[in-house]
Amino acid sequence: MTAASAPPGRRGRALLLHGWSDPVVLGVVLAALASGFGQFGAVAALGDVARSFGRLTHGATLADRAGLSGTELGLGLAVLRLASLGGLPLSGLADRIGRRTVLLATVAVGLALTSAAALSPGYWWFVAIFAFGRPFLSATNALAGVMAGEQTASNARAKAVAFVAAGYGVGAGLTAIVHSLFSSALGFRGVFALALVPLALLPLVARWVSEPDRFAVAVAARDRPRPVLGAVGPRFRRRLGLLLALAFAISFITGPANSFIFLYAQNVVHLSGVATAAMVAAAGVTGLTGLLVGRWMADRAGRRSTTVVGVVATAAFGVLAYSGTRPALVAGYVLGVLSGSLLAPAIGSMVVELFPTGVRASVAGWWLVAGVLGASVGLVVFGAVADVGNRFGRAAALTFLPAAALVALCWLLPETRAREPEDLWPDP
Secondary structure, three states: OOHHHOOEOHHHOEOOOEOOOOHHHHHHHHHHHHHHHHHOHHHHOHHHHHHHHOOOOOOOOHHHHHOOOHHHHHHHHHHHHHHHHHHHHHHHHHHHHOHHHHHHHHHHHHHHHHHHHHHOOOHHHHHHHHHHHHHHHHHHHHHHHHHHHHOEOHHHHHHHHHHHHHHHHHHHHHHHHHHHHHHHHHHHHHHHHOOHHHHHOHHHHHOOOOOOHHHHHHHHOOOOOOOOOOOOOHHHHHHHHHHHHHHHHHHHHHHHHHHOHHHHHHHOOOOOHHHHHHHHHHHHHHHHHHHHHHHHHHHHOOHHHHHHHHHHHHHHHHHHHOOOOHHHHHHHHHHHHHHHHHHHHHHHHHHHHOOOHHHHHHHHHHHHHHHHHHHHHHHHHHHHHHHOOOOHHHHHHHHHHHHHHHHHHHHHOOOOOOOOHHHHOOOO
């Protein structure tokens, strides 16, 4: 879009907006791709990390076979997940000093620390170094969604948000593919050292990333928050509370659904390695399909309806995946990825559209916090229930279905389809 055809911003000035595939959007998509490449390495290479820092024997326990105990591995993953909470103050900085500056700084520092994890002398050194980089890459991904939404008008916003989600997914997938194909040659140290490649390309990406015009207008109007951590004004807090409850519920489902799936496939239903690889490949196709369908539904059926369908379907397919048979596992996982991808464009657009520019990055930071806490609590609840008789199906039903009921909170939020943020938050 050109400035002449853009909707008016605050104080009546026309906004310069862009199409969902313009270079300014592509720049933040590439930043999200780099974030996914860096963050997913700990999961993809966890087996190599355990073997490198542990001690393999011929015993029957997990520690004997993996090199480190399940407690050590679980605590390490918990530390990495909780480290993402640091993304809140980093995201909030973007409301004060600008989106572009913070985005480029977080992706650079995050990739540098990720690559430094390749030099770790021990397991807990690895966890600590990677954990320091995690909040920077989490903030990168949160800001990428905000910037894509701010750079576009309502008719292109869901497409842009879906594009960012796809970029993150491609980055995570690249890490898994590289590790699967070249782990014997690279080891985990080589995989993490590859984070230097997107870091070296960052100056090229920076040429495409620009400050959203919405933020420039907000700065000119002095509509900026006080220097308080994640500051969100009182008139926005009801919406923020509802949105954070949704974030908690969604992650309460997706956290355990995604984290336990490969353990369940390999150790409970004994799915072969070839079948597991084929399942993951099929999920890549359905994930892309979900993003495309979700974008279409968000622009036509509305953000709220699409979110409700996506959350309920994700919970239902999660229960199916853990119901006890191999066909159910494959079908539940593949369709669960589709439904999770379906809700991403809608909920991502709502995060942008429900709040004014002056607090939008802080809201994205709070969304990140609620998601981390929801996933962490969900993992504990799911694991505790599954431990009783090793019944994963019961754990899935008791964890996922009650959380899915909270999606009804969507109807307490205004529908934002075909509306600009400036329409929802006019000048006082």
